Amino acid sequence: MATTSTPVTHHGGQHAPHASYLEDPQYRGLMSWLTTVDHKRIGLMYLWSVLTAFLLGGLFALALRLELLTPKEDFMTAETYNKVFTLHGAVMVFLFIIPAIPAALGNFVLPLMLGAKDVAFPRLNLASYYVYMTGAIMALTAILTGGIDTGWTFYTPYSTTTGGAVTLMTFSVFVLGFSSIFTGINFVATVHKLRAPGMGWFDLPLFVWGTYATAIIQVLATPVLAITLLLLAFERMFQIGIFDAKLGGDPVLFQHFFWFYSHPAVYIMILPGMAIISEIIPPFSKKHIFGYRAIAFSSVAIALISFIVWGHHMFTSGQSQLAAVIFSFLTFLVAIPSGIKVFNWVATMYRGSISLDTPMLYAISFLLLFTIGGLTGIFLGALSVDIHLHDTYFIVAHFHYVMMGGTVIAFLAGVHYWWPKMFGRMYNETWARIGCILVFFGFNITFLNQFAMGAKGMPRRYYSYLDQFQGNHIGSTVGSWVLALGLFIAAGVLLASLRKKYDAPDNPWGARTMEWETQSPPITHNFPNNPVMQHGPYDFDAPAVRRES
Template identity: 75%
Template sequence: MADVIQQQVQTATISGHHEVDYLSDGNGIKDWLYTVDHKRIGIMYLILVLTAFLAGGLLAMAIRLELLTPARTIMDAETYNRVFTLHGAIMVFLFIIPSIPAALGNFVLPLMLGAKDVAFPRLNLASFYIYVLGACMMLGAILTGGVDTGWTFYTPYSTSTSGSVALTTMGVFVLGFSSIFTGINFIATIHKMRAPGMGWFEMPLFVWGMYSTAVIQVLATPVLGITMVLLVLERAFGIGIFDPRIGGDPVLFQHFFWFYSHPAVYIMILPGMAIISEVIPTFSHRTIFGYRGIAFSSVAIALVSFIVWGHHMFTSGQSQLINGVFSFLTFIVGIPSGIKVFNWVATMYQGRITLKAPMLFAISFLLLFTIGGLTGLFLGSLSVDIHLHDTYFVVAHFHYVMMGGTVIAFLAGLHYWWPKMFGRMYNEKLAALSCALIFVGFNVTFLTQFVLGSRGMPRRYYNYLDQFQPLHQFSTFGSWILGLGFFIMLGYLLASLRGPKNAPADPWGGTTMEWQALSPPITHNFSGTPVLTRAPYDYRNVPQGVDK
């Protein structure tokens, strides 16, 4: 690593731009493609995950449009099955998992620690290119026939259906390494590269969240890799591990799959929680309430998340005792999330609150994530889950957590660090409008789906009974509001890039170290090594003038 930085210093010195901001520090294509600067890698990740989000979002709009009427609306059943599979796979593997850690985290984590870069900059770039390779494999799978298994690839359907299952699962396998590399990098960076004076409990809570996420990424992702390889071997050679006709057990696949994919739910939500832990204190201009509670609950979630996978399998035929154990553990994993929510709300008490766009998204997060969490009580309770399992209730629940939670938090973070990343402010009024449209559209779309599910509408249905049509139509209507909200956001964010670099170093009055760097930061982040002089979120000595 040292040689890399040395090399950069020389380049910078030779070209005479010692303090040039990272965006202007060489704009040839090679300056970007060969960069080891965590900020540039973060931006490249950001562009790709946003593209994936756009693609996954358009597929979601197509799904909702198809469900406007029973039977055929715009596509046939086989296309529909491919579209919802692709929507799930893109959103999970190409968007949500890398969104906060690899895009935003890559950018701000070293800045927050007062470091010049992550611990292994080349590994970081490798992670990016592995992501690109995995994405290309999935794109190849789409072009060669697509996949109709659902993003969960359940056997024996996935071993018997036609389509590009092998290429897709290998794509997921490759993407897993990208995630592992990011995780390794963050763990090493957090352990070894904190600024002088920054102990573990002086770290911003975002860092605690990233640390917990990284632990899961490193420990759980290999299991997904193994599962995907076994699935491909089963398809190609009939090794008989999942196929009951040759002595395999199809339910074993579900155990393997969810052993990764349940912790992966926390790979998705912990970074969202981490962002909220930054945004709420900053815009309340107040210290966080219960720092240790929030920090330890992230770690607790990361640990317990490994032993709750069986709640995805309550109807799979596993024993009643096992179902009981997983139900119990599922309730336990809910407690730390509850603690965080209470702490965030308490942080606003007697604050000095400014309702800028990131804060609006954070409040939106609190409301939506709370609904997502509380509806989890229905699904954790065994007898009620048996009725709701695999219905739209579950679809609504995980969208409240994944989209109402993680995606909204990602948007909060994107708006929070946008000035830091690009040195430019965006249109606040349009941001508020977009936030409101997304909030309303989201609830119209997904609150409706709780009712659909309670009434018995199963998920992954191309056609449905006439009695469900009014609710489906209402939900589809909501998706249009949601789409409009995102469309406006795309507009004002792109427009902001055309404006002058007008963002101050600390536009929101934040106390964490990234706000000491310039906006956008110089290539080496800080001039000299920054020293921690106060704990994060300590507003006692911050001049609290008017409206910052």
């Protein structure tokens, strides 16, 4: 139905359709992909890479859930279980979620939204991809040569004393950090300097605001992770005496350093997700976004506040009570901009003409799931409650509601939303919706059970448990199968569409942002001419967009 508002393509002189970036005769063959500096192609390479990582991390998760079906050891020993949950966490965090939205979708969409021909530093962009691949290969090597059983957080003193390939893994994360920094530098510079003529800061689509805030965090937080991991590796190799209490170090200092990066990193993960939702809700409600500036500023506010709340990961780690109280107070501040966003999204939908296409279904799922994840985060930010709930499945459920229910659902929403633009094909809407609904219910079955058993005291990171928790564990495992089925259907629907000929219109959803003004898929240089800003990104009253020719 949304296609009815597709703008009439201008049949001007040079309309003979340009070859898209996917089959530009100037850039053919494998080498043209491996050496490309085109942000769209780099975005696609990132997309396939992060999806592979998602598949890998997901398979680890399914294995964990299967082991937990019964209270006793089934097919994993305690040690294997430790390694598998570390791999699940590390792969999902460092190889999938952090690069997923900015580096894959952001790379593709951001310059198009700005009306730019490319990101500011195309070669740096390609370098970032290869650095990512190097880090990924190092991580896989670490997995194959001994594994890591520290959890993805590498807490000292365990990580400085345990065996396995921890040193290699920390170097791999060190390298992956640089890939993230390069993307961040690129995006900040692009947003500052490559906007189309006439496009002011408050004409930017909200996706750009979100990725911009993310990029700030990437630039300012990731270097501290790099130096932390370097120190950790040196502590392991040379016993330099910074994190190991036996040598005069302070293990809690490691947690400070680690979370100084990794808490903002949580917002590296969720901010782009929020940004996608801000982008999807208006066209499917056919309404201007409610509270544009509030959403834009709340993105930046989240980015800034995210730097001063990290201590809420350490309430039970031995930091001082004064510090804990300060961090707890600051943590509540983050809830304000997050709440602003949720209310504005709902207000945008209010009395809109809502069409429930797949991206919108995912966006609504996001609203429900992220709200649950966010509210339980407030419980956990309260000191006294956290003492009870820390290191239980309640925490696990909370951050899966934010990371999976928030970021991954938003990522799926974005992939379904921009798929026609990326590949020029429409997917089967019915099956895609079925996939979305299965994902939604499977997710809730999996993790609502974990909330319940966490509140009852089931600790996280154990391969066996007391019989009384088995009911919830069975529910959670069955839920993970439903979730997996939904994801496989979604993947199948999308991949099946690739066998078709190009059938996507330029603007299938009737959106108003600039990426829909070029053809689907876009030409190598994005726009036939340098585009000029003609109307706002959510200006649904403006006359139908006319593609320049």
